[in-house]
Amino acid sequence: MVTRREVAAAAGVSVRTVSNVVNGFVHVAEPTRRRVLEAVEQLGYRPSEMARSLKVGRTGLIGLMLPDLETPYFAELTRDFVEEGAARGFTVVIDQTDGDLERETSLLARAARGGLFDALVLSPIALRADDVTARLPDSPLVFLGETDVPGFDHVAIDNREAARVAVRHLVERGHRRIAAIGWRDDGNGTVELRTAGYLAALEEAGLAVPAGGMPLTGGFGRRYGAAVLHSLVDGGDPPDAVFCFSDSLALGALRAAHDAGLRVPDDLAVVGFDDAEDGRYSVPSLTSVSPDKRWIAHTAFTRIARRLAGEDMPPETLVAPFRLVVRESSGG
């Protein structure tokens, strides 16, 4: 690694002057500047990011913690974060946890160490408030999703309302036996809110949860959607519509419906959640709740930037907009 010292020696100036030239600083005489730049060029000198970071206390790295990248929702969200970050001069570092508590805490611990990251955006699954406060980093934190850690910024859509809107749409289409796929009993806040919204919409319409209509689901992936729909169908008295807590679940359900000989949306309407690109090209295309991911990325970064700029503001929960995109799977 070529250092300033060598450049300085080659150009016959002091180390400090090299810095001045490189940083386009104050007054540097033209001949001096030229000599230095020449030496830089010739030796192939590159300033060290690490040393710079140490001195100025910023790395330009933002950590983004996600359960996984294969879920299209997270892949698309990541894209928006990377893009928004690039526009603001940040590099986004992705960490994938699989929703594993140990990996979530270890990332937090690592991030807490000496500010390798200027800030963290967390989308935790298993992490609870205690785990966070126990190993608090100095850098700003923004939480995505439902894990409610008091004292931090929080960006999420109104999951309850979104679910309510989605189910109401099914009601308006004339469906009466509306099941939900995605229920889990592990204290996951997102799941609870979507469930609450689902139940609220049913109640408003004077409907009941159909037989077997609130089955436990092992995860948010396609295979679980397929498995649950199979069991709903096998159970007899199948629903005439399902509201799925993710597009992946919904796509799995579509596949299973097809295998069971059900026509969508005629025999079974399906609504998903996330509006991932997959659902736009599936057969049939998928009706879905579409959270505004760019808004989320933009908002999270705005909070981070303001906090990094030293602004002192109370933590807030910022509610992202969403809309329901109606496509073929619900008869749109």
Added chain:
Amino acid sequence: MVTRREVAAAAGVSVRTVSNVVNGFVHVAEPTRRRVLEAVEQLGYRPSEMARSLKVGRTGLIGLMLPDLETPYFAELTRDFVEEGAARGFTVVIDQTDGDLERETSLLARAARGGLFDALVLSPIALRADDVTARLPDSPLVFLGETDVPGFDHVAIDNREAARVAVRHLVERGHRRIAAIGWRDDGNGTVELRTAGYLAALEEAGLAVPAGGMPLTGGFGRRYGAAVLHSLVDGGDPPDAVFCFSDSLALGALRAAHDAGLRVPDDLAVVGFDDAEDGRYSVPSLTSVSPDKRWIAHTAFTRIARRLAGEDMPPETLVAPFRLVVRESSGG
């Protein structure tokens, strides 16, 4: 930020001793260790990653440059890289370029600076050999895909052979008018090799490219697959099979085939490339070439680790295994 100095003062020892305790170094008397750990705990001291990195010359960060994350292939590949990296104590930093030359070079330039990254894995689209050699970082580079930059390690599957196998499968199924979707005229090596494999398989079977069977495609996304298939169908004399250069293209094609009233695989067989999860749950499920992504991640990291360990070895091209997974879309 709490520093060692404050810990040292609190514990009544020298700064150096704090280091020794924290690093579990050599001989430290038990009472001293206890006092120091107590001070560490009480003050909430965390060693600074940046300072450490500066001193030891490693950050533990590996840069992974990809065109995008929404393509399931890259999302899955990323997953494997992140996982493999975590197992080896590295954090993977994703940079997304959209295949944009400017963003590709700027990342390379940034990475070249003072080794923020210990190594780089590049999956370039627009980047050419010249662009790389012009701004060569000191850290190891591994290239994925077809951009052949002499002098560097290179991990890729044999695209020509893989395409040949895929098309031969269609031939064996009795298809005779086999079109390809994915052709582009921009010097993209991957496209050229898959095209070559496609043509080779046709020639071996004594078949010709069907009318309109080598249409230009704007990209690898679903919409392009859909658009091209539509044009093939509209052109009259449609093919009885298509080999798509990506699963996304194939899924778009499936959707378009459905819209055109074609039954898959009876009227039209479809084969994709990448074996992304989407294709396993689509209707019909998708036959696809499945590159061994874990092998790719593992191999790339092995090379990197060996080079970082100081081993001096000639650059190599490492060929990843693949297999053809036959599913419903080709009558499997």
Added chain:
DNA sequence: ACCGGCGTTTGCATCGAGGCAAACGTACCC
């Protein structure tokens, strides 16, 4: 000839931690 002022350059200290080898202290052995 001397002085103030400006433009330019430089030395020194600093960021936080690690390498090295010296210094310290105690205990043991002859």
Added chain:
DNA sequence: GGGTACGTTTGCCTCGATGCAAACGCCGGT
């Protein structure tokens, strides 16, 4: 009791770059 050996602790220097303020050189003005 003195010397050695070992276990333990410490100072000092370095990593590469930046902030600060002093120092330098050169100019014109009186």
